[in-house]
Amino acid sequence: MVKITVAGLSIWYDEQTAIKNLSLQVSEKEILGIIGPSNSGKTSFLRTLNRLNELTSNCKTEGEIQLDGKSIFKEIDLLSLRKLVGIVFALPLPLPLSIYDNIAYGPRLRGEKNKSKLDGIVEKSLKASYLFDEVKDRLNTSAFNLSGGQQQRLCISRTLANEPEIILYDEPCSGLDPISTAKVEEAMRDLKKNYTQILVTNNTKQAARVADRTAFFLMGELVEIGDTTKMFTSPSDKRTDDYIAGRFG
């Protein structure tokens, strides 16, 4: 089942092109890895999927993105879109609130006030990112007291509490040590059961480890997209081969 359809998408910052005429499809409940050197437009693409790029005033987009056949620009309300398409940023970014309030933030935005319901959401979301046991005794302490890896898993839980259908990751492990990275990846594999996930990463090995399919971006263009195993063993484009082998980028 196709979850997301991108057709003829271009993104500019002032006169500078970030993405050129991109078309691709994301299937339901797959993990799509996106690899490519810096400035290849990976993050710009990701941030367009929940229209966060519109916070950047000089950013302009053209083309169409559909979620379950509905245009995210015309047919889905902006605030609902951002609930449906959650994002985990490169740096762990807890809000200056307690662990509990960080996770309850999204549900509360939509008017959830029932304490026992919120308790349930918080516990379930923390368990899904394997954080619950580490923090269950200090849910009301500041989220800033957690380690970097714990903070990033908190951010994943916070996204999950919103009950999204799609989760975007923008280099989620770039600031984490290998053990924390492994925990985040474990959570991602586990979330496959229920969510469609897109993982932008600078770490090609990470894409190889967790992605079902991988896309290679270069200078704002999609060079190649396909099965991760195939991409990493016999890429069809010479440039993909060079990048994966570390000959440039």
Next chain:
Amino acid sequence: MRENTKVIEKLAFAILGLATLIIIAPVGIILFIVLWHGLPGLSFEFIFSMPREGMRAGGIFPAIVGTLVLTVGTAAFSIPVGILAAIYLNEYAGRNWLTRLFEISIINLAGIPSIVYGLFGLGLFVTFFGFGASILAGSLTLSIMTLPVIITATREALSAVPMAFREVSFSLGASRWQTVSRVVLPNAIPGILTGTILGLSRAAGETAPILFTVAAFYLPRLPQSPFDQAMALPYHIYVLSTQVPNVSLRTQYSTVLVLVLMVFILNIAAAYIRAKFRRRKTW
């Protein structure tokens, strides 16, 4: 070469220290003189009784109450308007020629001499709106003078909240107002409070803006309504020192001491709030 560096280092230390001393010295000297001459005249009776014998005897109660009422009135007008305007400029308005015009206006508003505010208040509130010389007209005049301080302080406090927090909030589906009210404002409030209190403490000590708009020369009773005139400490000090002959030096100094203490209390409150929240800040 090394010797040279050491000499320059010592010179820099001396010059920077001297500059700091020059700033602190007047405050210390003023405080010392005012306390030295004013403290003996300070009594319960002086603070809480009406002036008598053409202000040469008795207390300064109506002037203290007048200044308090004017400060509260100024707060009532300038805090909501200033904070809301700052939120609009910082969080809602885009960067265009109109917002730049607002910014330039606010900067210029802050630079206008206070006597001009007084005349403006006389023309607009006292005469045109017909409030007469009244607490209402005086508070409004002081409010306009205080607004740029409050707007600037609030905008600085809002800008100090990292952009990333806003982005996270938006990414979770929050509207702009939800983001402002749940993330930005709670973290900006200490800064806003500090700036606001400092603005008000300046308003409390101003003479020129209240000169034509509210201040009564001699009114030995408490104000009855917002349309009443009132005595106020800054103007009372001016009157005692220049307009009334044979006022004892002690009475003058004690009046000055009361005003200085009131302003100090406000400033210390601002410093306390800032220090308290800085300790609690987690990012």
